[in-house]
Amino acid sequence: MNAFPPPSDRDDDLEQLAEVFRRHAPAEPSPAQWQRVQLAVSRALLRPAAPTPGFRPLLGMMAALLLLAVGGITWWTFVRTSPPPQALLPPEQLPSEPFAVAQAADITIHAVDIADADRIVLGRFLLGKLEFARAGEIEVVETRPDPAEGWTPTMAPQSAMPLIVASAQEP
């Protein structure tokens, strides 16, 4: 209790302090300033409150859950409950004879790259083993020269393998 001044002294100090505040008090705001403040407050009150950052993840989760729910209902309604696919014709109505298919003789290959030839199978590989005729296996029946240039296809002489070459001489 000895640390505090007596009550009369205390009142004097407070009065001095109040006098200091009164002398140095700021000027009263003008009516225009009050109006600006009032306008700013009104605007702030009219603006919708922005969601707090903590609310946004919750919104995302809710949207995801909603999408999952819609997807699940759709799957349940249209996919799970739909009947299994059926054959266009029941077995007893299918034709009994085999389906018509092209024979090898029906197919014409006008041109195929040699690298792809054996990717085509017409009963057997298109090219297969490249086997050349041997001597004595080819029998030339008749040759006729070209009427314009006179060249005649003939069997190459002195060849172990049969080869047809152009010959300028009459056969």
Added chain:
Amino acid sequence: MQDLLRLLWSLLALSGFHATLLDACEKPAEKKVRVSVIVILASETDTTTDPKLEALAAEIRKTKSELKGFRLLKMACKSLPLDQADVFELIEDQSATIKIKSTADKMDRVRLEVHPPSMGKITYSTPCGKFLPIITRFKTKKGEHLLFAIRVQPCGEDKPK
């Protein structure tokens, strides 16, 4: 009596129509021979030779030593009926005409007539399944020599029944 005759006449007509239908359906398939043509190019500069053509290249070089490399270019395959010529495109507007003169005999030999480019015609008989090479006089724009080989099928086990 007239009704009976009419009935008999209708039955005869119906059986005739049925026989015609059967003939049309069961007509034996036209005999065809499958002709395969491979196009080969021989180079005087490139020495690369397709391994499948080694034997042929060795044989040709005996008489035409200037031909260094041989390569397979393309293939065509057609089924030709008897006595109907067909054209096989080779390269750069060059073509060969082939006609089957007789289908496979008991010895599996087929006779055919071939008209190679810039040459006359040759008729020969060949065993099934083997190629006969023909060396033409034509050179491509790149300077390669044009050769082609002809094979006929079917033979033996894969003849049409």
